[in-house]
Amino acid sequence: MSDDVGPRLRALRTLRGISQRELAKRCGVTHSSLSLIEQGKVSPSVSSLKKILDAIPISVGDFFTLDMDNRDQVFYSPEDLTDIGSGDVIYKLVGGNHQTRSLSFMIETYPGGADTGREMIAHQGEEAGVILEGEIEITIGIETRTLGPGEAYYFNTAIPHRFRNPGKRECRLVSCCTPAKTF
Structure with a gap:
């Protein structure tokens, strides 16, 4: 599994406006486990990642292909x-x-x-x-x-x-x- 799962998950969760505690509650994973995954200290199994992503909701394929690093200017004065x-x-x-x-x-x-x-x-x-x-x-x-x-x-x-x-x-x-x- 990719090394950027944790940071990617944190970015997606933040983008969707979901707190760590809320996501943990939705998917049935402990808050501490989710925190460790987002920090990159623990790599989730494919089934655990699917369970977490289903609670957001987003498919595993979309999770890995979604452009999370938009480099284009978005806001203009x-x-x-x-x-x-x-x-x-x-x-x-x-x-x-x-x-x-x-x-x-x-x-x-x-x-x-x-x-x-x-x-x-x-x-x-x-x-x-x-x-x-x-x-x-x-x-x-x-x-x-x-x-x-x-x-x-x-x-x-x-x-x-x-x-x-x-x-x-x-x-x-x-x-x-x-x-x-x-x-």
Whole structure:
């Protein structure tokens, strides 16, 4: 059995918010035995480990393959967001430092009168968003609509589209698109 069973078990138990005493009670193993296993001083038998993992619950296979050491940044302060905007439009990308991103999640800011350009944009994927404040005029194909706070959109980005703030007040929205854009 792997040498990292104890630390892995402790990390999983902590991740699930279960105390040592609670887990010991759930699986019928003494608290001291569980403590020794987590410290790496005792190696559990396969049947004991299965009994402990069943109380969490997680399979033995998942226990050994679960990535417990997430090295990617998870939380972001406003200063951590990558500004990928151009012109007057500000796009703050969340998770820009993730090399294997599957989507682009952004906070977009359009000053009064700002837009994504005169030319319509088209690319493969999908996009969705919700307006936080102000108004944004969105043209998708031949359909145009002005959305305000709380209103949302979702569309296939292969259809030519354009965003424009028709007002004088700043518009802020949160959007997500696939596939992840590389900037």
